[in-house]
Each structure stands twice: as C-alpha cells, then as structure tokens.
Amino acid sequence: xxxxxxxxxxxxxxxxxxxxxxxxxxxxxxxxxxxxxxxxxxxxxxxxxxxxxxxxxxxxxxxxxxxxxxxxxxxxxxxxxxxxxxxxxxxxxxxxxxxxxxxxxxxxxxxxxxxxxxxxxxxxxxxxxxxxxxxxxxxxxxxxxxxxxxxxxxxxxxxxxxxxxxxxxxxxxxxxxxxxxxxxxxxxxxxxxxxxxxxxxxxxxxxxxxxxxxxxxxxxxxxxxxxxxxxxxxxxxxxxxxxxxxxxxxxxxxxxxxxxxxxxxxxxxxxxxxxxxxxxxxxxxxxxxxxxxxxxxxxxxxxxxxxxxxxxxxxxxxxxxxxxxxxxxxxxxxxxxxxxxxxxxxxxxxxxxxxxxxxxxxxxxxxxxxxxxxxxxxxxxxxxxxxxxxxxxxxxxxxxxxxxxxxxxxxxxxxxxxxxxxxxxxxxxxxxxxxxxxxxxxxxxxxxxxxxxxxxxxxxxxxxxxxxxxxxxxxxxxxxxxx
RNA sequence: GGCCUCAUGGUCAAGCGGUUAAGACGUCGCCCUCUCACGGCGAAAACCGGGGUUCGAGUCCCCGUGGGGCUACCA
Numbered sequence: 192x193x194x195x196x197x198x199x200x201x202x203x204x205x206x207x208x209x210x211x212x213x214x215x216x217x218x219x220x221x222x223x224x225x226x227x228x229x230x231x232x233x234x235x236x237x238x239x240x241x242x243x244x245x246x247x248x249x250x251x252x253x254x255x256x257x258x259x260x261x262x263x264x265x266x267x268x269x270x271x272x273x274x275x276x277x278x279x280x281x282x283x284x285x286x287x288x289x290x291x292x293x294x295x296x297x298x299x300x301x302x303x304x305x306x307x308x309x310x311x312x313x314x315x316x317x318x319x320x321x322x323x324x325x326x327x328x329x330x331x332x333x334x335x336x337x338x339x340x341x342x343x344x345x346x347x348x349x350x351x352x353x354x355x356x357x358x359x360x361x362x363x364x365x366x367x368x369x370x371x372x373x374x375x376x377x378x379x380x381x382x383x384x385x386x387x388x389x390x391x392x393x394x395x396x397x398x399x400x401x402x403x404x405x406x407x408x409x410x411x412x413x414x415x416x417x418x419x420x421x422x423x424x425x426x427x428x429x430x431x432x433x434x435x436x437x438x439x440x441x442x443x444x445x446x447x448x449x450x451x452x453x454x455x456x457x458x459x460x461x462x463x464x465x466x467x468x469x470x471x472x473x474x475x476x477x478x479x480x481x482x483x484x485x486x487x488x489x490x491x492x493x494x495x496x497x498x499x500x501x502x503x504x505x506x507x508x509x510x511x512x513x514x515x516x517x518x519x520x521x522x523x524x525x526x527x528x529x530x531x532x533x534x535x536x537x538x539x540x541x542x543x544x545x546x547x548x549x550x551x552x553x554x555x556x557x558x559x560x561x562x563x564x565x566x567x568x569x570x571x572x573x574x575x576x577x578x579x580x581x582x583x584x585x586x587x588x589x590x591x592x593x594x595x596x597x598x599x600x601x602x603x604x605x606x607x608x609x610x611x612x613x614x615x616x617x618x619x620x621x622x623x624x625x626x627x628x629x630x631x632x633x634x635x636x637x638x639x640x641x642x643x644x645x646x647x648x649x650x651x652x653x654x655x656x657x658x659x660x661x662x663x664x665x666x667x668x669x670x671x672x673x674x
Numbered sequence: 675g676g677c678c679u680c681a682u683g684g685u686c687a688a689g690c691g692g693u694u695a696a697g698a699c700g701u702c703g704c705c706c707u708c709u710c711a712c713g714g715c716g717a718a719a720a721c722c723g724g725g726g727u728u729c730g731a732g733u734c735c736c737c738g739u740g741g742g743g744c745u746a747c748c749a
Contacts, residue, residue, distance in 0.1 A: 205749050240748055305747095317675070317745075343747055361679070370677045370745080378747040385749045409678035409744050432680075433742065441742080467686095470698095474687055480698055497687080500742060504685045507699040517712075552712045580709080613708070631708035639709095647708035 198230025199397050202256075202263070203389065205237045206248035209450040210255040212442050212503060213404065213434040216468045220431065221402045222261045223469070223491035233396060234266030236277045237389070239382045255451050259465050260484045265396075273396040278388050285383035288391050288421075289344045289376055297420030298376055299325045300332050301345045319372040320345065344377035346386070346413060354412030359429045360496045361405075366412045374413065386410070390417045393426055402429040429493060432472050435502045442503050454508070458531055458557030463512040471501040481514055513555030524551050528560060535561035536568040545654050549646045563645050567654070573640045573667050575674055583628035590633040591671045596623065597634045598664040607657050613649035637667035 202218040204210070225232035234256070238244055253268060265271025275281055292298040301324040312318035325347060327335075336342065348371045355365035376387035383391070393401055408430045418425045436442045442449075449457070454464050466482055474497070475482070475490040482490070516524060525547050532538050532546070546564060554560060578590040600619045604611055620630040635648035638660060644651055652660050 203749090207749080237749065243748065308747095315675075319745085364678070366678065372745075375747045380747075382747085384747065389749090404743090404749095405679070406743050406749085412678095430679095435742080438741065470686065472686095476688095478688060478697055480686090499680050501687090502685060504699070507686065510699055549711095553710075583709085616708080627708065635709060641709085643710045645710065647710090649708065651708095 196399060198225055198228035199233065199399050200225045200230065200402055201233040201235050201393070201396065201398050202261075203235040203237050203392075203403075204252055205240070205243065206245060206252060207240075207243045208245050208248055208251075209452060210251055211448075211450055212454075212468055212471075215255065215259065215261075215451050215465075216434060216471060217403060217431060218256060218261055219259070219465065219469055219487075220429075220473070220491075220496075221400075222263070223488055224400065224402065224429075224493065225264075226488040227491045230399070231264040232262075233271065233273070233398070234263040234276060235392060235396070236267055236279075237385060238277060238279045239378075239385065239388055241279075241380075241382070251452070258455070258461060259451065260461075261465075278392065279382070281388075281392070282381055282383075284395070285377060285388060285391055286381065289383070289387065292346075292376070292417065292420060293344060295420050296347060297417060298344050298346050300327070300336070300342050301373075301375075302327075302335050302340050302342050322347075322373055325373075341379045343375045343379050345373045346376050346417065348373050348413060348416060354415055356411060356415055356425070356428060358408070358411075359400075359427055359493050360432075361408060361430055361498060364408060364411065366409055368412075368416075371410075371413050386413070387417070390414050394418065394421070394423045398426050400427045400429055402431065405430045405432055429496070431496065432498055433500045434468075434471050435500045437502060448503075449505075456558075458512075458559065459508060460512045460515040460527070460557075463508065463515045466515075467508045467511050471503065472497050481511065509555045516554060516557075517552060519551070521547065521551070528554075528557055531557040531560040535564050537564045541567060541654055549650060549654070553645045566639060566641055566644070570640055570663060572670060573637060575671065577636045577640070577642055578633055580628075580632050583632040584626060585629040585632050587671060587674070589625075589629050590637065591668070592623075593625070593630050593633045594637055594664055594668040594671065597630065597637075598661055598668065601652060601657065601660050601664065607653060609649050609653045612652050613647075616649060634664070638663050 200221040202221045204214055204218070222232045224230075234252075236249060236252070249267075256263065263269070265273060265276065267274075267276040289298060293300065301320075303320075303323060307323070308320070311321060324345070349368045351368060353365055353367045355363060357363050374386050375384055377383055392398075411428055411430075415425050434442045436446065436448050440446060451464060455461060462483065465484060466487070469482070469487050470480065473491070473495045475495060476492070477490070479486075479490070519527070521544070525543070528547060528550065532543065537546070541564075550560060550563060553563060575587040575590075579586040596619055597616065600615050601612070604615045616630050616634060617627050620627050631648040635644060635651055636642070638648065638651050638655060646654070655663070
C-alpha cells in the first residue's frame with residue numbers, strides 16, 4: 192500500500208487591515224481540512240507590497256485566529272521547518288528562484304520603463320506586454336545588469352496552447368495562454384509579486400492543497416506553468432466562492448462591512464461566528480447546522496463545498512449566536528455577558544444572577560443586554576393607557592383597585608422571590624374575584640411603567656426588591672387617584 | 675472589450691436522470707403563558723429563459739440572460 196502524502200494547507204493573508212469574514216473562512220477551511228486529514232496547517236504572511244502594509248494588521252491576524260480557535264502548526268510567531276514564514280524576510284530566496292526560472296526559460300529580464308509600457312496600452316488602458324525584452328541577447332542583458340539598470344523579471348508565457356487543471360471545487364478549468372500576459376514576477380524593488388511568491392513558497396513549504404478565493408481561478412494556469420518550468424509537482428487547488436454582502440458586492444472592510452472583530456464587539460458569540468461562516472459555502476453530509484469546531488473538523492469535506500457565492504445573512508448568525516447563549520451554563524453566560532452588563536444603567540443596582548437568568552433566553556447577541564434592562568432605572572410616571580389590555584381584561588380602573596391591594600399583599604410576602612410572589616398575587620386575584628391576568632398585568636405595568644418587560648410581574652418584583660416595589664406601587668396608585 | 679466562473683424559496687442550503695423538490699434562518703398563524711422571550715405545532719415561499727440529449731431533466735449538453743472574478747511592478 193502506498194503511503195498517502197501528508198496534507199499541508201496554508202492560510203496566507205496579506206497584512207493590510209482587519210480580518211474579513213471571507214479571509215477568516217478561507218483560514219477556517221484550510222484548518223478544518225488539515226485537521227480532518229491529520230495534516231498540517233501553516234500561517235504565512237504575504238507582505239511583499241510595502242505600500243499596503245498596515246502596522247497592526249499582523250497582530251490582528253494572530254489575535255483573530257487565536258480567538259476563533261484556529262490554531263496553526265507552523266507560522267511566523269511559532270516557527271517551523273520551512274521558515275521564515277514572512278515573505279518580506281525571504282527576498283533572497285525569491286531572487287534566487289527567479290534567476291533559476293530565467294535560466295530555465297520560464298522567465299526573462301525586462302528593462303522596459305513606464306513610458307514604453309504605457310505606450311502599449313490603448314485608450315482604455317488595455318494592452319499587454321509585447322515580450323520586447325525576451326528578445327534581448329544574453330550579452331545585452333548582462334550589459335544592462337552590469338550598468339545597474341532597473342529591471343523586473345517577467346514570466347515567459349507561451350504564445351500558443353492552453354493550460355488547464357482540475358480544481359477540487361470547480362472541476363476542470365482551462366485558459367488559453369494567449370489570454371495570459373507576461374506578468375511581473377520580481378519587482379524592480381527586488382520583492383516578488385504574489386504571482387511568484389505564492390508559487391515558490393507553496394512549493395518550498397510543501398503545500399499539498401492550495402485553498403484560496405476564487406479570484407485566482409483563472410490565474411492558476413500561469414502558476415502551473417511555473418511549477419512545470421521548475422519541474423515541481425503541482426499542488427491540488429481548492430478555490431472558494433466569495434462571500435457577498437448582497438447580490439452585487441463582496442463583503443469587504445472597504446465598504447464598512449463587519450469584520451470578525453466587529454461582530455465580536457457587537458456581542459455575537461465567537462463560536463457562533465465560526466460555526467456560521469463554516470456554513471457559508473459548505474454544508475455537512477448530514478445537514479447539521481449547530482456544530483462546534485471539533486465537530487466541524489470531524490465532518491469537514493471538500494465535497495461539501497459549494498461553487499456559488501453566498502450572501503452573508505446577519506439574522507441567521509444572530510439566531511445561531513442565540514442558540515449558543517441558550518445552551519451555555521449560567522456561569523459561562525455570566526462570564527461572557529459581564530462586559531455588556533456593565534454598560535447598563537442597571538449594573539450594580541440589582542442582583543446580577545437574577546438579571547442574567549432573565550436575560551439568557553431573551554438575548555441573541557450580548558450587546559442587546561443594556562437596552563433590555565436599562566428600563567429598570569428609568570422608572571417615571573406610568574402612562575395610564577398601559578393598564579389597558581383587552582386580552583387581560585384590564586384597564587386603569589381595574590388598576591386603581593388592584594394596586595393598593597397588591598401593595599399590601601407584597602408587603603406581607605415572607606420570601607420576596609418569584610414563586611411565592613406569584614402565588615401571592617394569584618391568590619390575591621382569586622380573593623377579589625379577578626382573573627390572574629388582571630392583577631398580574633396591572634402590577635407589572637405599575638412596577639415597570641412598560642408595556643413589555645423581560646419577565647412577568649413576580650419576576651420583575653423579585654428583581655426590584657420589596658422597597659422599590661412598595662414605593663412604585665404607591666406612586667403608581669397615587670398617580671391614578673389624581674387622574 | 676477579452677478570458678475564467680457561477681445560477682434551487684427573501685437568505686443559507688439538500689438534491690448528483692425518475693422525489694409530493696429536504697432542512698435551517700427570516701416572515702406569518704396557532705398553542706403554551708404573569709406581558710416579552712423560550713418552547714411546541716403549522717403555513718406561505720424556489721429549480722433564470724430557450725433549445726437540445728433521453729422513455730423521463732432541477733440534475734447532462736448548447737445558446738441566451740443575469741451575477742461575480744481576472745485582465746497591476748495589489749494580493
């Protein structure tokens with residue numbers, strides 16, 4: 192039996208800003224596939240474009256992957272056998288391979304200046320390089336190099352024929368060489384372009400499966416040309432469909448769309464975000480939806496990857512986030528909710544455990560918390576119209592009678608807790624020949640001044656405590672008498 | 675413009691020649707209920723269009739239409 196080659200995948204982001212949802216999904220799939228196959232997942236930083244470099248971006252990449260639970264086996268900060276894992280530190284490697292490619296006929300030196308290049312384009316800026324420098328004699332090239340003339344190294348793409356490959360997601364892809372330009376491989380600043388660096392690095396790092404966005408679908412044949420020219424084995428390709436903001440626009444930070452960090456700040460549960468983006472463009476054989484990272488690793492399969500773009504649907508993410516919240520232990524919820532609880536006016540003024548218990552089934556994202564409980568501190572005159580509820584068969588006149596009774600009733604309840612309070616109020620209703628709802632509705636409104644509250648009369652009463660309850664009941668009562 | 679590519683309900687997404695075309699989110703309705711929420715039940719809602727191939731097409735082929743991508747000394 193033949194040994195299967197160990198799977199090696201990589202995530203190769205460019206540190207140019209925040210971690211976009213699409214980037215994170217690409218990282219996630221690379222990670223999941225490597226884990227599923229028992230292989231290695233590598234992080235590599237593609238920072239060959241000094242102009243686009245953003246200082247904090249590298250740290251954001253590390254933090255995001257860590258936060259999302261996407262661990263890598265080799266990378267800039269943890270090292271590995273194929274380092275360095277930062278392209279800007281590999282300049283000499285690219286130069287060496289570029290020269291080798293020239294020697295092998297797969298590339299050539301080009302000394303053309305901007306003016307000449309521009310002259311090749313038409314009024315629409317369309318026009319391709321004409322292989323002018325390919326025809327320079329070796330002597331001329333040496334002379335120019337020796338004279339220190341600025342140069343780039345260009346790929347020498349055949350003028351005829353076509354290149355094709357079998358993408359593991361998209362299937363057979365074929366592009367005519369005449370449609371591929373002799374692109375720059377090594378820039379005049381000595382740095383490689385993505386087009387060259389990715390090939391060299393993926394080979395040197397032993398990447399077996401290149402997982403990346405579909406924007407590379409049609410440029411892959413020219414990468415294969417290089418693998419072939421070097422005599423290297425081509426990797427398997429797994430191109431991923433884009434994640435869209437809507438039918439026309441890709442999700443991008445440029446448009447102010449949510450990044451992973453933004454979502455976390457908005458209080459979406461991290462596991463839910465990872466879970467959700469895994470489902471954007473992929474689905475498991477059994478159609479499960481709520482899955483932990485471990486479960487995702489277990490059931491991930493390239494066969495489940497979709498070819499068409501997926502629109503990011505925040506309501507569904509929100510739902511998933513809520514599912515994670517509901518399944519959390521009270522302790523876990525408390526830990527995660529605390530930062531958001533602190534933003535509420537009610538923070539520190541009420542029993543935190545009781546607040547959390549009330550919130551856990553009523554919140555899908557943590558940032559909803561303050562608005563859900565701020566009302567506790569915003570008690571003022573109660574709108575009499577709120578006492579009217581058709582279904583409960585109650586109105587202000589019922590309230591006028593009920594509130595004083597309720598005040599005495601609550602004053603006498605021994606344990607000021609939900610169950611006994613509820614029982615006492617129900618007993619009160621019976622005593623006066625009223626429906627439960629008539630008492631409960633009026634009391635709740637009087638206690639909170641709100642039509643809707645995250646809990647019933649007895650729950651609100653417990654939260655407020657005896658003192659506040661009696662005071663509010665008295666105030667609401669007095670207000671009704673005046674009216 | 676040229677090239678690559680995609681196309682099932684509003685959204686995600688099963689389906690891989692024969693199905694009453696799953697499921698989930700969202701929406702709406704009902705039930706539960708101390709309002710809201712949770713939970714339970716149910717409903718509406720889809721194969722882009724036209725040609726083929728085939729006994730039979732959402733599934734295969736072609737064309738069209740629409741979307742996305744590439745066409746940089748960006749990745």
